[in-house]
Amino acid sequence: MSREAYVAPTSAFNTGTTVDPGPGLTTQYICGDCNQKVLLKQGDGIRCKECGHRILYKERTKRMVQFEAR
């Protein structure tokens, strides 16, 4: 996408991408400290609900990735 074609999202409601869960939907993260699965909604504080650790990781893609064994 060129710079000119890019339109910055004006509100939180129409970001237009599929990655964004939108309001009310949750995304799963993994706590960097206790490895617990953490479900976060938009606007939630980035914090593990179990141990309070502030570093969360996104899960690896479920898609298959192909490599050459070279």
Place this chain on the structure above:
Amino acid sequence: MAPARVSQTELDARKIVGVNAETVTNVSSTDIPGHYPGEDHEWDLEDFRNTFKVKFHKHQPFDCAFSLIGIDASIANAFRRILIAEIPTLAIEYVFVHNNTSIVQDEVLSHRLGLIPLTGNPAGLRWLQQYRKPTDEDPVGSGVQDVNTVVMKLKVECTKADNYDELNKKREDDPRLLYKHAHVYAKDLEFVVSGRQDTFFSGEANQIKPVHPDILLAKMRPGQCIDMEMHCIKGIGADHAKFSPVATASYRLLPTISITKPILGNEAKKFARCFPKGVIGLEEVSRSEAKQKGSGYEGHEGEKKAVVKNTFKDTVSRECLRHPEFEGKVKLGRVRDHFIFMVESTGQYQSDELFLESVSILKEKCASMKRGLAEYTR
């Protein structure tokens, strides 16, 4: 002009490559037509048949050493190069990663998987054909079929051992005991039969599996997992080293040592120490030798003299040429047409089979060259 007669000693002397302290002499072979005026050196099949010899020194399934005697360096070198780069073997080529949460990156793990030597039913491995990759000219290639692709799976998940708490209390720190699948080994690779492959690769003994089951691929901790599918194809070493069927395939020329003047007493002991064990032996000077005038042994009856026992073991370190006391008493060399091959297989085929395979590949190459020439001159 009638072919000139050359004595056998002269012919033998021509075969020796001289090895001096800093130089190597008489390197090129001269048994070619036109090199010596009046001598006939035309290559003759019958002659080759009579003089060519093969001698085995070591014959283990995956490690053998043998001599090819009476062959030109160009042919011997062709065999060596074919062994390394042109015999097709099976190896993992494509890796489909469904999940990999271990700390080894996908690319690195894929590369490691590719280098694992695989084995299986030899008849089946021969039945497999080479896979042609899609290219710009040939966008389809050979396609993935049962005759050119072997599928393998690696699906492991690390979990705590059943008696984890108990072990933890005992302060056990071996991760292999604390966790299941803490180490991922080559034996965790699973062969998946597809199509007609079951006629060759069914059963524990015949299935495609790693040669060495204990190659460490990755280490994991509870919660991590690896889930991959692999496609193994046949390829050649020229494309990638993982397809090379040999760990090493090399040759050396048989060393020669000729003691031209007697080496006696303590000097003989020192001379023997200049070589690996068993190359030089010590023998007593006999009475008849001591009596012989001009032999250099006069008056030395019963003393130790150095004799050449086994040049095969020599490394041609040239140590003896560094000592002034041996100057002019010894000549080192190598036999130009005596190739000692050492073929160490990675385990897919046996070493002796590999050499025969290299011969048949060279034959095939010659045939295609001949066809090409016929086409060209038509």
